[in-house]
Amino acid sequence: xxxxxxxxxxxxxxxxxxxxxxxxxxxxxxxxxxxxxxxxxxxxxxxxxxxxxxxxxxxxxxxxxxxxxxxxxxxxxxxxxxxxxxxxxxxxxxxxxxxxxxxxxxxxxxxxxxxxxxxxxxxxxxxxxxxxxxxxxxxxxxxxxxxxxxxxxxxxxxxxxxxxxxxxxxxxxxxxxxxxxxxxxxxxxxxxxxxxxxxxxxxxxxxxxxxxxxxxxxxxxxxxxxxxxxxxxxxxxxxxxxxxxxxxxxxxxxxxxxxxxxxxxxxxxxxxxxxxxxxxxxxxxxxxxxxxxxxxxxxxxxxxxxxxxxxxxxxxxxxxxxxxxxxxxxxxxxxxxxxxxxxxxxxxxxxxxxxxxxxxxxxxxxxxxxxxxxxxxxxxxxxxxxxxxxxxxxxxxxxxxxxxxxxxxxxxxxxxxxxxxxxxxxxxxxxxxxxxxxxxxxxxxxxxxxxxxxxxxxxxxxxxxxxxxxxxxxxxxxxxxxxxxxxxxxxxx
Amino acid sequence: xxxxxxxxxxxxxxxxxxxxxxxxxxxxxxxxxxxxxxxxxxxxxxxxxxxxxxxxxxxxxxxxxxxxxxxxxxxxxxxxxxxxxxxxxxxxxxxxxxxxxxxxxxxxxxxxxxxxx
Numbered sequence: 001x002x003x004x005x006x007x008x009x010x011x012x013x014x015x016x017x018x019x020x021x022x023x024x025x026x027x028x029x030x031x032x033x034x035x036x037x038x039x040x041x042x043x044x045x046x047x048x049x050x051x052x053x054x055x056x057x058x059x060x061x062x063x064x065x066x067x068x069x070x071x072x073x074x075x076x077x078x079x080x081x082x083x084x085x086x087x088x089x090x091x092x093x094x095x096x097x098x099x100x101x102x103x104x105x106x107x108x109x110x111x112x113x114x115x116x117x118x119x120x121x122x123x124x125x126x127x128x129x130x131x132x133x134x135x136x137x138x139x140x141x142x143x144x145x146x147x148x149x150x151x152x153x154x155x156x157x158x159x160x161x162x163x164x165x166x167x168x169x170x171x172x173x174x175x176x177x178x179x180x181x182x183x184x185x186x187x188x189x190x191x192x193x194x195x196x197x198x199x200x201x202x203x204x205x206x207x208x209x210x211x212x213x214x215x216x217x218x219x220x221x222x223x224x225x226x227x228x229x230x231x232x233x234x235x236x237x238x239x240x241x242x243x244x245x246x247x248x249x250x251x252x253x254x255x256x257x258x259x260x261x262x263x264x265x266x267x268x269x270x271x272x273x274x275x276x277x278x279x280x281x282x283x284x285x286x287x288x289x290x291x292x293x294x295x296x297x298x299x300x301x302x303x304x305x306x307x308x309x310x311x312x313x314x315x316x317x318x319x320x321x322x323x324x325x326x327x328x329x330x331x332x333x334x335x336x337x338x339x340x341x342x343x344x345x346x347x348x349x350x351x352x353x354x355x356x357x358x359x360x361x362x363x364x365x366x367x368x369x370x371x372x373x374x375x376x377x378x379x380x381x382x383x384x385x386x387x388x389x390x391x392x393x394x395x396x397x398x399x400x401x402x403x404x405x406x407x408x409x410x411x412x413x414x415x416x417x418x419x420x421x422x423x424x425x426x427x428x429x430x431x432x433x434x435x436x437x438x439x440x441x442x443x444x445x446x447x448x449x450x451x452x453x454x455x456x457x458x459x460x461x462x463x464x465x466x467x468x469x470x471x472x473x474x475x476x477x478x479x480x481x482x483x484x485x486x487x488x489x490x491x492x493x
Numbered sequence: 494x495x496x497x498x499x500x501x502x503x504x505x506x507x508x509x510x511x512x513x514x515x516x517x518x519x520x521x522x523x524x525x526x527x528x529x530x531x532x533x534x535x536x537x538x539x540x541x542x543x544x545x546x547x548x549x550x551x552x553x554x555x556x557x558x559x560x561x562x563x564x565x566x567x568x569x570x571x572x573x574x575x576x577x578x579x580x581x582x583x584x585x586x587x588x589x590x591x592x593x594x595x596x597x598x599x600x601x602x603x604x605x606x607x608x609x610x
Contacts, residue, residue: 272577273504276594280510283598287517296513303506391550 003116004028008038008051008059015051018103022050025112035059042066048115050076053091054083060090067094071122074115078103152223152244155230156181156197163239172215181242185213200227200240213244222251270314278307317450327370327457329482334364334412338404340375345382349400352390354418356382360404367412368482369458377451381416381474384448388420388472395419412478419471428466459483496609497521499540501531501557502575503549507594511544511575518602528552532560539566541609544601547576547584558585571608573601 005027009015012033019029027048032038035056042049042062053063053075067075078099079087088098096118097111146153147167155164160181165173173184181197182188191198196207208226215221223244230239284300287293338360349356382402389398403415423431432452455462460478498520500511508524515522523540525531527549535543543561547554554574561567574585577594584591590604 268577270577272594273507276577276596277504277506277510279595279598280506280513283510284513287513303509307506 002026002028003047003119004030005048005050006041006046007031008049008053008055008063009033010035010052010055018050021105022112025109027112038062045070046073047119048074048076048112050078052079053077054079054087064091064094067091071126072119074118076108076111076115149243150245152246154181154242155239156242157239158201160191160195160197172217172221173213174216185211187214196225196227197240197242200229201237204229204231204237210247211244220248221246222248271311274307274311274314278304278311281307317447327373327482329368329370331366331368332371334367334404335360337367337369337371337375338364338402340371341378341382342402344375344379345386348383348386352386352398354386354389354398354400356386357399357401358403359401361406364404364406364412365480367478367480369478370454373454374458374478377454378414378416378476380447380451381414381476385416385418385420385472385474388418388422390420392419392421392469394469410480412480414476414478415473416476417471417473422468422470422472423464423466424468428464431464432462495519495521496541497523497538498605499523499525499531499535499543501525501528501543501549501554502546503527504546507546507575514598514602515605518605520605528554528557528560531557535561535567535570536564540570542571542573542605544573544575545585545588547574547578555584558587573604573608575601 005022007015007019007022007029009018009031010033012031015031015033019031022029030041030046032041032051038055038059039062042059049063049066053060063075066073075091075095076097076099077087077091077095078101081100084098084100087095091098096115099107099111149166150168151166152169152172153166154162154169156162162177162179162181162184165175165177176184180191182191182195186192192211194209196209199205199207206226206228208224211223211225213221213223224247225242225244227240227242229237230241232238281300281303284296285304288296288300338358342356342358346356382400385400389400392398398419400416400418403413403417405413405415407413431448433449452462455476455478458478459482460476463475463477464472465475466472498515500508500515500522502508502511502524503526505526508526512522512524523534523538525534528551531543531545545554545557552560554576558572561570561572571589572585572587574588574591575594575596576584576591578584589608592601592604
């Protein structure tokens with residue numbers, strides 16, 4: 001880079017001689033000799049101002065101003081030896097150097113070299129200052145990003161200890177810098193298997209997993225986790241950053257959609273059967289009316305009614321499944337509860353020629369339940385018992401027993417037994433699975449699934465004993481009081 | 494003499510429907526509620542045509558069909574599949590027709606008439 005020098009000298013010949021000399025040293029030289037030339041030329045910026053600033057007071061002031069204002073402009077003063085002291089007094093450190101006339105060429109060269117070095121240093125400093133400012137801004141920006149990113153971010157060392165976390169992490173998992181990742185995220189005492197952080201430490205690559213983590217408030221979240229290495233200047237992995245995105249809602253929705261899809265698919269078969277039977281009823285009703293065949297009409301009407309009820313029941317089951325709701329607890333007399341249930345099941349038992357035996361322990365007392373759901377659940381178990389008898393053709397007589405026992409003061413046993421077809425092992429294992437049915441087109445695979453869930457939500461459990469061709473015993477064990485944690489029935493749970 | 498149709502379906506309401514439909518149209522009808530019962534009835538008294546459901550408790554329709562064609566007397570009895578399963582056309586490829594529930598009454602009667610008069 002060629003440096004630009006302004007020579008201020010009222011001795012034009014001296015200035016020109018000096019200029020020639022400096023041009024030979026590869027400087028770009030401008031000369032201001034006349035007093036009125038000097039001031040405007042001082043308005044442009046120079047690398048070096050060389051000369052005698054004492055031509056006029058105005059020029060002296062202006063040069064002093066420039067020297068003070070612009071770090072980039074180096075001022076070298078030359079004056080007659082007798083005014084050297086005065087010049088130094090006036091300019092002090094504002095000038096880089098003072099030379100006395102006549103100028104010693106060596107001294108001038110050294111001064112110019114010093115000016116060049118000075119300028120270089122100043123430029124370097126300026127660059128550093130600029131970079132530092134950028135760096136500072138970048139850091140602020142990064143910190144902001146770190147905190148506002150809609151993810152949980154933690155930085156972990158080789159021992160899986162957390163060294164930094166972002167705001168979201170703090171909010172949901174607490175401010176545990178120095179704690180172990182697996183303790184904070186999963187309340188575990190040992191590291192998780194297949195930890196992506198460990199894998200990233202090993203191979204330096206990005207790893208991802210899907211995890212279920214537990215927040216400080218005890219809520220469980222599904223998170224999609226990515227890990228990335230943080231390297232030091234030597235390229236060694238010193239820490240690993242773990243970013244977890246909360247995808248709980250997506251997962252819930254997905255699960256729900258999947259099972260809804262599955263349900264509609266599996267149910268379409270049942271629906272088709274019902275619609276066909278409904279067609280049949282309508283056909284019989286139509287032909288019965290044409291033929292004025294009273295018995296046929298009344299039978300057909302019965303069938304249409306039954307199919308409508310079945311379709312209604314199925315639609316209600318779908319609605320139950322599609323909705324989430326809380327149980328509405330009330331305290332009920334056990335004997336009233338049983339009475340209602342029996343009234344619901346009796347017609348089906350009569351129709352299928354099944355004897356229904358009821359036995360209730362003396363003074364059965366009260367129970368805290370959501371009657372509409374619990375009654376429906378117990379009715380479902382009883383209807384299944386009746387169905388199991390109806391499918392069986394090997395025994396002359398079929399009996400369903402409904403027994404209520406009180407094993408202790410806090411619980412009740414509802415025992416439902418039948419001597420129907422019984423279940424093989426597979427059916428026993430899958431009977432509470434969504435959409436599992438052993439009834440072909442007659443079943444939706446929803447009834448026992450929902451019944452079982454209702455029992456669980458009441459804090460109860462179901463024991464099943466069954467032998468093929470002999471019969472089945474369900475023991476439904478229910479607490480009399482509502483469980484401490486009132487669980488919300490969440491679809492797709 | 495009236496032609497005889499064996500109806501195999503696990504749904505009693507559908508059995509009832511098919512029984513009325515066929516007898517109203519001049520056929521003799523016998524009904525079976527599962528594959529095992531159907532096979533026994535067919536062996537005892539060979540029908541002119543069989544309508545068969547696919548999904549039933551116990552043996553499914555295709556199993557019934559495989560056992561049926563082992564019987565020399567039953568081998569050539571035409572079978573119409575009536576089922577709610579989608580893709581039921583592939584369940585028994587040799588069936589003369591595969592109808593989906595809910596089926597069209599006139600279509601079914603047409604197929605039966607073409608097959609056995």
